[in-house]
Amino acid sequence: MERITTAKAAQAFIEEQVKELRDRIGSKKVLLALSGGVDSSVVAALLIKAVGKQLVSVHVNHGLLRKGEAEQVIRVFRDELQANLVYVDATDRFLDKLAGIADPEQKRKIIGAEFIRVFEEEARKLEGISFLAQGTIYPDIVESGPVKSHHNVGGLPEDLKFELIEPIKLLYKDEVRVVGKELGLPDSMVFRQPFPGPGLGVRCTGAITRDRLEALRESDAILREEFAKNGLEGKVWQYFTIVPDYKSTGVKDNKRSWDWPVIIRAVNTRDAMTATIEEIPYKLLHHITQRIVTEVPGVNRVLYDLTPKPTGTIEWE
């Protein structure tokens, strides 16, 4: 199959998929878990083009999204694409379940399980759903074989029987992006960095607290803003901040402060199996540090992660 690298090829793919989806779905209803990432967003946009409001998109905000992310999903899909969007703010539910849980594996499990539960509850409220759409892409199939569905909704109970729709399962990531752009999705969504399923949960290391999560969200937003302003967006593969669960001494207004550090991670990789750190210009690092320590409450120190993968992983948990 010819790879989709041009707008023309993307247009052809979209037309072909829209026709196929219409033929297959008819007047039935489709359900989709919309995370706001590029894969699920492209699937949503394709289905909206094909069957309009027959697609019900559910966006679960687990409280671990980056700054402005849920708002963007609502703006793009509900306001601009007139989608049938169910927005569930489950922040409290997730954060209450995660309170006091420090073990990374346990945190991941709780987030995963709770996500399915919330999605399942929403699915049960809806009537007459026949299909479940997923943003599976080709590397997911290659990695995990044809059976295992990579995305979060894999664990739905048996009695919820849907037929799977995976319209982009033969595409690579870069092809998905070309299609997304052609579908009119904003660049910030199409070229969004990879973001783990548990979201900021794995970057607020140890037991998550709301104030530290807020420091994480704000520092991450500053980092992304400064990378965008300084031409590093799109150049650096993945960059984010981490706020670990410990404090150190500092001085603020001539007084001793006792606050968290923020750790900056910025890496480049070809295949996510190995990664090297980005050599960020020191002038920019100074500026970012300055902004973080002055604008983010509870932070008095900034660190830059020097560790390549291996031996460090890209994420900390």
Next chain:
Amino acid sequence: MAEKIIILDFGSQVTQLIGRRLRELNVYCEIYPFNKVPSMDGDVKGVILSGSPCSVRDANAPQIDLSGIKGKYPLLGICYGAQYLAHKFGGEVEGSLAREYGRAMLDVKDMESPLFKGATPHSQVWMSHGDTIARLPEGGKVIASTESVSNAAFRIEGEPTYAVQFHPEVFHTTEGSRILGNFALGICGCKGDWTPDSFIETTVASLKEQLGDDKVILGLSGGVDSTVAGVLLNKAIGHNLTCIFVNNGLLRKNEYEDVLATYKDMNLNVIGADASSEFISGLAGVTEPEAKRKIIGRLFIETFDKYAKQIEGARWLAQGTIYPDVIESAGIEGIASKIKSHHNVGGLPEKMDLKIVEPLKMLFKDEVRRVGRALGIKEELVGRHPFPGPSLAVRILGEVTEEKLRILREADDIYIRGLREYDCSSLHIPSASDPRIEAGNLYDAIWQAGVILLPIKSVGVMGDERTYESPVALRAVVSTDAMTADWFHFPYDFLARVSNEIINKVKGVNRVVYDISSKPPATIEWE
């Protein structure tokens, strides 16, 4: 006492730099608060008035009686000092519309003025003022201007009084050292013979006289100050000096053994006081930073006491106090008269009825190093970075254990060795201990460096296995006074090399981060 310049401090943050610049010119000087003017004896060759955070127009602006000084001694007013001379002697100072901070270009109007002898007619100066001198005092003549400040420097006719609005003492004033030199060596007529050798000669003589045949105790820490104090005293009184070097079990890898051996090689009469196990067991289970510090402080005094008591007939306790520890600062609200008891060894002086001797108390840090070099002390001791009293305990966040100490010592050893081995002569970075020379290796370019062990774990991969181990943080700062500090801009290849070596060689570490925070709001050490 030899000839000297008196610096009167009105509370500027950079007053100490005036002193250091003069000392670099081999001119001896002393700093006093503006309201504690010393007696003007025959050794005084000139007076400098410093800058201030205050405005001369404020009701509570610092005041000084200059009747015994102005016109009688060469006088140089800097910033506030210049404005004070204008304000008090018939000129006028106004709040300026535009506050002037930072670089400006100075245009010398009177190249004949002895203050600018040999200086270039156009040079960069550093400004930091809100007020401006609108009218010169009686007899005032402009000798230099900038674009926005016409009275940037003036003299008073018929007397050796000069004033500059800019700060000649800061690095960014490119002709600053020359201007201060012209004042001290030219206008004041100082000979410039205050050198490390002359200091050693006079200090050894006066220590001999002061101490006679008395016995003296000194605590050695391995740091520059106590080492130089020890060698000076040894030169003066030989084995009447007994040094005690406490091993708190929290020192760097091999530090206790190596430094103790070096001291013995230097013919110092030194007792090794190994109390490692007391310190380690005393710290077990303690996580709170202040509590850790207190325990270490208490155990240090107990250990030192125990050994000091065995020295019969001791009359003196020597301390490595240096000048910045004793300078009284003229704070904005007046005088903070409390003198820091920086190297104070608990209540020992009272208990054992010891008198205090502080041979370095008139020296700045860089002078201590110069004296140390002149005394022939090895560079690895003289050029040492400052190291906190509680040692590695403040670099292990949370509880201190033997295992954590092992990890930190290994990582620290790789880092410090890496700094010493990295040739940075091609980078042309000034040396941290003497900005007039270039650093040959990264260690010399840095004020203070260390590794911090973080109290968390993170995921990693080694081989095909998942690891869950501790991260360490590298810290390296440049500073002139430790009050403010900037993180050091390492070549990225150095960071890559060192972090790689630490992760590969130190069991228990799978991640390395670099601290990119300045002080303030962060501190140099973490606890």
